[in-house]
Amino acid sequence: MNRRDFALLGAAAALPGLAEDTAIRKKLKIVVVGAHPDDPECGCGGVIARYTDAGHSVSVVYFTRGEAGIHGKSHAEAGAIRTAETERACKILGARAVFAGQIDGATELNKARYAEFDTLLASEAPDVVFAHWPLDTHADHCAASLAAYRAWQAMRRKPTLYFFEVMTNSGRQTQQFTPSIFMDITAVAARKREAIYAHASQNPDSYYPAHEQLARSRGMEIRCQYAEAFAPAWQDARFL
Ligand SMILES: [Zn+2]
Structure with missing residues (x-):
């Protein structure tokens, strides 16, 4: 069994740039794509912190500014509040926030929108995308x-692509998810929590516990306290 075969088993796999033997060899550019402020923090806030702690660069691309996410506020008001919360969350994680210009609750996918996102992702020149x-x-x-996947397909030098999972207080949003890579985030779990709580307008008390429980159950799969789980896109196995 070669190294790649072994990685495919899951527990032995590590994300590029976070394995002990590769952490300091090359500075990687990581891009995380989430739909709303707080999605990237919930799905992979721990891994973002691990990457920035290891000296890698992380940009978080927010598809929308969460414009529809504060009851009683206009889109402009909510977007401004949530943009400020997002900037705080990214600062806590050592990442940079990028906004893709779509509207919360009214995202569109068409030829022009795909092309717009292709350009944005390519401009970030990522080594790894989540x-x-x-x-x-x-x-x-x-x-x-799908915008991220399409942009990834369009790139000649393809980054390694991973999918993450998210929840709400009422249950799982990600469906039919089959992760095979689990990353220990125990050491950065407090910062992940702090980044999620930067989104104060979203009442984090209502959904943080679900993510903590998820991280705990993912941790049980690799015998650590907290973990995040990922499903790799298989077309590019350079780092597996
Ligand atoms: Zn969301």
């Missing part, structure tokens, strides 16, 4: 995932 898993109860999550 995105929502494409099957999800929220249409914006599906749209962000």
Whole structure:
């Protein structure tokens, strides 16, 4: 069994740039694509912190600014509040926020929108991309995932692509998810929590516990306290 075969078993796999033997060899550019402010933090806030702690560069691309996410506020007001929260969350994680210009609850996928996102992702020149898993109860999550996947397909020098999972307080949003890579985030779990709580307008008390429980159950799969789980896109196995 070669190294790649071994990685495919799951527990032995590590994300590029986070294995002990590769952490300091090359500075990687990581891009995380989420639909709304707080999705990337929930799905892979721990791994973002691990990457920035290891000296890698992380940009978080928010498909929307969460314009529809504060009851009683206009889109402009909510977008401004949530943009500020997002900037705080990214600062906590050592990442940079990028906004893709779509509208919360009204995301669109068409030829022009795909082309727009292709350009944005290519301009970031990522080595590694994380995105929502494409099957999800929220249409914006599906749209962000497919835009990321399409942009990844269009890139000549393809980054390694992984999908992450998200929940709400009422249950799982990501559907039919089959992760095979689990990353220990125990050491950075407090920062992940802090980044999620930067989104104060979203009442994090209502959904953080679900993510903590998820991280705990993912941790049980690799015998650590907290973990995040990922499904790799298989077309490019350079790092597996
Ligand atoms: Zn969302």
